[in-house]
Amino acid sequence: MSLRPILIHPDPRLKKVAEPVARVTPEIEALADDMLATMYDAPGIGLAAPQIGVLKRIFVMDATRDPEAERQPLVLINPEISWSSEDLNTYDEGCLSIPDQYGDVTRPAQVRMQWLGLDGKTHERDFDELWATCAQHELDHLNGILFIDHMSAIKRQMITRKMVKLKRERARG
Numbered sequence: 001m002s003l004r005p006i007l008i009h010p011d012p013r014l015k016k017v018a019e020p021v022a023r024v025t026p027e028i029e030a031l032a033d034d035m036l037a038t039m040y041d042a043p044g045i046g047l048a049a050p051q052i053g054v055l056k057r058i059f060v061m062d063a064t065r066d067p068e069a070e071r072q073p074l075v076l077i078n079p080e081i082s083w084s085s086e087d088l089n090t091y092d093e094g095c096l097s098i099p100d101q102y103g104d105v106t107r108p109a110q111v112r113m114q115w116l117g118l119d120g121k122t123h124e125r126d127f128d129e130l131w132a133t134c135a136q137h138e139l140d141h142l143n144g145i146l147f148i149d150h151m152s153a154i155k156r157q158m159i160t161r162k163m164v165k166l167k168r169e170r171a172r173g
């Protein structure tokens, strides 16, 4: 298991549509392990494969926010939304690829998701509250969409300029 570097926006790999996973192989299992370790280390509540430069349809999440609570890691391969609620929820979202920037995003309050598990079986589950927001945010990553793409152009450009500056500073060391 190893920690993978997380790509910072803007990066062309964060704007690509990721490819479906054909089947669960030892490589996919190892990738999921690395993604969970990287997510918990960050720390974050979700991480999608494109964020570590792997253009495959897989994301991990654990939206249990209480640090005392038992971990509930989920690995979702080829996830799809089969139902979304009409009622909406607004969360102040953030992203490991856009550090220290937050903004309100409105999404369906509940979603039903289907995915392939590491066990090779199809799973289905309803998510609500932070889990629903996180699942939709991560699914967006597999389609090259960032949470700032749901915000106004002005706010998006402001955040993008900050990230360009941050990357320049980090490159200088």
Ligand SMILES: [Zn+2]
Pocket (backbone or CB within 6 Å): 094, 095, 096, 097, 137, 141
């Ligand atoms: Zn994100």
